[in-house]
Amino acid sequence: GAGVSQSPRYKVAKRGQDVALRCDPISGHVSLFWYQQALGQGPEFLTYFQNEAQLDKSGLPSDRFFAERPEGSVSTLKIQRTQQEDSAVYLCASSLEFRTGGYEQYFGPGTRLTVT
């Protein structure tokens, strides 16, 4: 089936604008993750959902960042009053398992956000 999709692929926002980034996970995947990746760095964990429950939001850098997954499938990452330091690629990933044992995450292509 289709992989993880994200939209938009590119977003340019003026400082102070609000943005919303969408993630469509693989159908049936219980777990959904958001990461932020700065240029030349590895992905940094932002938040995690198990179905519609946001179980971990410890990686969100400030209260301007908000994520939701109201029906346990599509998720939206919202950034309010964007700042230049928010410029990065935002990656979404989903996985089937959520219990112990380890599993792989399937990543979307990312949304490249540029704040001017």
Added chain:
Amino acid sequence: SQQGEEDPQALSIQEGENATMNCSYKTSINNLQWYRQNSGRGLVHLILIRSNEREKHSGRLRVTLDTSKKSSSLLITASRAADTASYFCARTKPYNNNDMRFGAGTRLTVKP
């Protein structure tokens, strides 16, 4: 902050040569995974090794794990130009498989 550190930061080799990348981490792990990222295919899972395993193979990939040294290595044998990408290790902590932390990555260039 990055929770795993890969070295070298960059590696350039000729096609057909082997490439070895290393990853170190600081805390106990449940498992460690290697991912590849290139502009064409995004971030793709390569292999997972659990904390009670020492070595795993997948095609031309060989991963080792030394929990006493808190380190892992990824070996790519008989490299191809298509292996050019950034390689990241990511570890999950015990009791929290959902908290996966990536290193800064090794940028591998395979010259044809």
